[in-house]
Amino acid sequence: MVFDVRLPIGLLFLAIGLLVAATGLTGDKTAMEAHSAGVNIDLVWGAIMAGFGAIMLLLAGLARRKGDEPPP
Amino acid sequence: MHLGAVDWGVIGLYLVFVLGIGIVSARRARSGNDFFLAGRAIPAWVCGLAFISANLGAQEVIGMGASGAKYGISTAHFYWIGAIPAMVFIGVFMMPFYYGSRARSAPEYLRMRFDEKTRGLNAIAFAVMTIMSSGISMYALAKLIQTLHVLDAPFARLNLPQAWIFHAAILASAAVVLVYIYAGGLRGAIYNEVLQFFLIVAGFAPLVWLGLRQVGGWEGLQTTLGPSYTHAWAGMAHATTNRLGVDWFGLSMGLGFVLSFGYWCTDFLVVQRAMAANSMSAARRTPLIAAGVKMFIPFIVILPGLIAIALTSAPDASGHAPAPVAAGHIAQHEPGVIPIKIDSATGKPMLDARGQPQLDYDLATPNLLLRYFPTGMLGLGLTALLASFMSGMAGNVTAFNTVFTYDIYQAYIRPDASDRHYLQVGRLTTLFGVLASIGAAYTASQFNNIMDLMQLVLAFVNAPVFATFLLGMFWKRTTGHGAFTGLAGGIGVAALHHGLTLPADNLAGVKGGWIAVMHTYPSEMAQNFWTAIWAWSACFVVTILVSLATRPKPEAELAGLVYSLTPKIAPEKGAWWMNPVLLGVIMLIATVGLNLLFR
Numbered sequence: 090m091v092f093d094v095r096l097p098i099g100l101l102f103l104a105i106g107l108l109v110a111a112t113g114l115t116g117d118k119t120a121m122e123a124h125s126a127g128v129n130i131d132l133v134w135g136a137i138m139a140g141f142g143a144i145m146l147l148l149a150g151l152a153r154r155k156g157d158e159p160p161p
Numbered sequence: 162m163h164l165g166a167v168d169w170g171v172i173g174l175y176l177v178f179v180l181g182i183g184i185v186s187a188r189r190a191r192s193g194n195d196f197f198l199a200g201r202a203i204p205a206w207v208c209g210l211a212f213i214s215a216n217l218g219a220q221e222v223i224g225m226g227a228s229g230a231k232y233g234i235s236t237a238h239f240y241w242i243g244a245i246p247a248m249v250f251i252g253v254f255m256m257p258f259y260y261g262s263r264a265r266s267a268p269e270y271l272r273m274r275f276d277e278k279t280r281g282l283n284a285i286a287f288a289v290m291t292i293m294s295s296g297i298s299m300y301a302l303a304k305l306i307q308t309l310h311v312l313d314a315p316f317a318r319l320n321l322p323q324a325w326i327f328h329a330a331i332l333a334s335a336a337v338v339l340v341y342i343y344a345g346g347l348r349g350a351i352y353n354e355v356l357q358f359f360l361i362v363a364g365f366a367p368l369v370w371l372g373l374r375q376v377g378g379w380e381g382l383q384t385t386l387g388p389s390y391t392h393a394w395a396g397m398a399h400a401t402t403n404r405l406g407v408d409w410f411g412l413s414m415g416l417g418f419v420l421s422f423g424y425w426c427t428d429f430l431v432v433q434r435a436m437a438a439n440s441m442s443a444a445r446r447t448p449l450i451a452a453g454v455k456m457f458i459p460f461i462v463i464l465p466g467l468i469a470i471a472l473t474s475a476p477d478a479s480g481h482a483p484a485p486v487a488a489g490h491i492a493q494h495e496p497g498v499i500p501i502k503i504d505s506a507t508g509k510p511m512l513d514a515r516g517q518p519q520l521d522y523d524l525a526t527p528n529l530l531l532r533y534f535p536t537g538m539l540g541l542g543l544t545a546l547l548a549s550f551m552s553g554m555a556g557n558v559t560a561f562n563t564v565f566t567y568d569i570y571q572a573y574i575r576p577d578a579s580d581r582h583y584l585q586v587g588r589l590t591t592l593f594g595v596l597a598s599i600g601a602a603y604t605a606s607q608f609n610n611i612m613d614l615m616q617l618v619l620a621f622v623n624a625p626v627f628a629t630f631l632l633g634m635f636w637k638r639t640t641g642h643g644a645f646t647g648l649a650g651g652i653g654v655a656a657l658h659h660g661l662t663l664p665a666d667n668l669a670g671v672k673g674g675w676i677a678v679m680h681t682y683p684s685e686m687a688q689n690f691w692t693a694i695w696a697w698s699a700c701f702v703v704t705i706l707v708s709l710a711t712r713p714k715p716e717a718e719l720a721g722l723v724y725s726l727t728p729k730i731a732p733e734k735g736a737w738w739m740n741p742v743l744l745g746v747i748m749l750i751a752t753v754g755l756n757l758l759f760r
Binding site for chain 2: 092094097098100101102104105108109112113116120121124125126127128130131134135138141
């Protein structure tokens with residue numbers, strides 16, 4: 090079984106994404122939006138990162154179930 | 162700058178994963194082949210992303226942002242002219258010889274193709290170069306951490322002197338890279354580079370998004386900054402009518418041909434990533450996949466510079482204040498994003514030749530990050546900077562340990578030891594390489610001009626070398642004596658050209674003209690490109706002349722090393738995206754498209 094780098098990438102992005110998104114959810118929204126051009130960037134980007142991490146984990150999981158090596 | 166617990170959490174998570182990948186990779190680093198070449202078992206997409214990441218060091222991220230702020234979108238020429246064509250060339254034409262010869266390093270290819278002395282010259286120059294580059298980037302990172310006051314609060318809390326921040330930044334970042342390469346070798350470095358690549362994108366893409374929102378999108382940038390900033394090809398007909406101070410010929414020959422091909426097609430730091438691929442086909446696709454991503458990197462590293470200058474008071478040259486920045490949701494902060502450069506000795510603003518205060522362009526990207534990222538994203542932004550630094554440094558260290566172990570130690574010190582011995586030496590060399598980089602970083606911090614001097618040496622060594630590889634691979638008549646004399650002659654001519662010319666508004670010395678000033682260039686960049694053109698031409702001509710006068714190697718010894726004596730690779734069966742030639746054509750067409758879009 091070849092080490093699949095999508096696994097650590099997925100885990101790290103999921104963890105950082107959730108952490109940052111949670112900061113966006115719990116923090117002072119008005120102050121944050123004033124700081125970041127009107128966007129709650131923590132929430133939005135945290136969610137995007139977590140989503141990317143989940144997709145990476147999914148791909149790694151599918152590859153493992155098929156017993157394949159990662160695509161060339 | 163104040164970092165919250167969340168920011169430290171993000172940075173901490175990153176460090177845990179980077180070290181973890183190193184330790185997991187260590188289980189599979191049992192032989193020299195594993196340690197130095199990652200067992201030649203890495204899939205093409207992983208190699209391709211590592212290929213980019215190893216070149217996306219902190220200096221590149223900071224430097225490209227600075228150039229974006231100074232020169233505008235023309236900076237993208239370093240990618241669209243200065244990288245993509247060369248990356249396509251190495252994938253389609255040169256990789257069969259690098260990968261197919263089973264050489265373990267670029268200098269080793271030179272020994273197989275030419276002789277020991279050509280390998281020795283290239284290996285030693287390369288080893289010195291990698292240590293210098295990783296030292297320079299380590300210095301740049303430590304300086305940045307100091308300037309951004311990242312560690313000020315924690316140091317104050319621990320009652321540690323603020324002067325130690327520089328040392329702590331250097332030692333801590335070096336230690337992390339050391340651990341994951343020492344343990345996992347090239348495999349650890351490559352897997353981490355892929356992780357780091359995604360983090361760099363994740364850290365800088367939202368910055369561009371927010372920045373563009375603030376300045377009113379690309380149209381907003383165009384109105385605020387004017388055509389000289391937002392058109393890559395505007396005024397390229399003549400050196401005096403564009404921001405770079407070069408004309409189209411100097412640009413396409415100096416940057417597009419000599420410097421670009423010299424770096425992307427011969428530098429072992431990049432070639433090593435492709436050599437780790439799991440098949441010839443994957444090795445050839447590595448630079449092509451990288452090219453497909455590379456052409457979009459300007460949008461995350463150069464655009465922050467343009468945004469920063471648009472948000473800063475006055476872009477120079479136009480003479481009048483810029484049009485007001487198209488309003489986002491909040492009023493523009495004061496002062497501008499890019500601060501005025503302060504002379505560290507006198508504490509006064511540094512002035513340019515016209516008496517105007519100079520801007521500290523190197524802070525364009527970092528300051529934009531501080532301005533728009535709240536706690537949480539700030540941690541991610543700093544992680545992206547750290548990731549870029551580490552990937553760049555790891556690229557240098559892995560290339561150094563391989564070249565030192567195989568091309569210097571095995572070649573000249575102990576030729577007949579066991580594989581296990583060389584593996585040990587490789588690990589020790591990693592330690593030595595990191596220590597030497599730290600030494601180079603401190604040297605750079607001691608002397609004002611040492612950074613310029615180091616960059617200069619890199620330019621001299623890199624400029625002629627592509628002629629050697631090109632002739633070696635595509636002209637079977639090239640001899641070892643020819644290659645060696647050509648290489649030495651090229652380096653000599655580079656130094657001579659530099660000693661006889663000077664960029665405008667500079668004093669003779671480290672910037673050139675240290676022999677006599679025979680010609681003045683409109684900009685440093687123009688001088689740099691022309692130094693490269695002269696050095697390459699000298700190497701090319703001398704190599705041919707000396708080769709014609711000396712005896713070539715028998716053809717039987719050159720099979721697999723020279724184009725005309727190597728069986729052609731059968732066209733790739735399988736999906737269209739497995740075909741290197743087709744991929745190469747697609748990358749070139751896409752690059753032309755980008756040039757037309759931003760012409």
